[in-house]
Amino acid sequence: MEEMVDLSEESTFEEFELQVNESAKGFLKEAAKWAYFLSVLGYIGVGFIVLAAIFAGAIFTTIGHMMPMEQMGMFSSAFGIMMTVVYLLIAGLYFFPIYYLNRFASNLKAALRDNNSATLANSFEYLKSHYKFIGILALITLCFYGLIIIFISIAAIDTGLR
Numbered sequence: 001m002e003e004m005v006d007l008s009e010e011s012t013f014e015e016f017e018l019q020v021n022e023s024a025k026g027f028l029k030e031a032a033k034w035a036y037f038l039s040v041l042g043y044i045g046v047g048f049i050v051l052a053a054i055f056a057g058a059i060f061t062t063i064g065h066m067m068p069m070e071q072m073g074m075f076s077s078a079f080g081i082m083m084t085v086v087y088l089l090i091a092g093l094y095f096f097p098i099y100y101l102n103r104f105a106s107n108l109k110a111a112l113r114d115n116n117s118a119t120l121a122n123s124f125e126y127l128k129s130h131y132k133f134i135g136i137l138a139l140i141t142l143c144f145y146g147l148i149i150i151f152i153s154i155a156a157i158d159t160g161l162r
Contacts, residue, residue, distance in 0.1 A: 053087030
């Protein structure tokens, strides 16, 4: 027969309050510094992507006007705009995980400075959002790569059959 689980054992964990010792605080302070540093680098990277969007749009529009209409087809005038939109979408996708990482670092620093558990919990909520966004983005990227491999394989088979 199955043994009955004592409900008092489960409630022990609910009554347990996590304590952060000085060693853990030191590790968290170090993690906050690195997270903040990486978020600043991320913001700089997003800025470079936005600049690349502006310049890529101008460059591809110029190239589109210089090439004969037959080579570029209907994309000759709109190719620069399309590239700008693609780069801006990429910058937008990269902005959100960097924002969450920055908020995590800022709130973690404030929580450790003020010894505030609510701010600490809020900082970990931002860290959860950061990892969740990165995980979903990684899954979408892997699916996209899988689709590319499938379409390239189909195109290679189709080309080989001709």
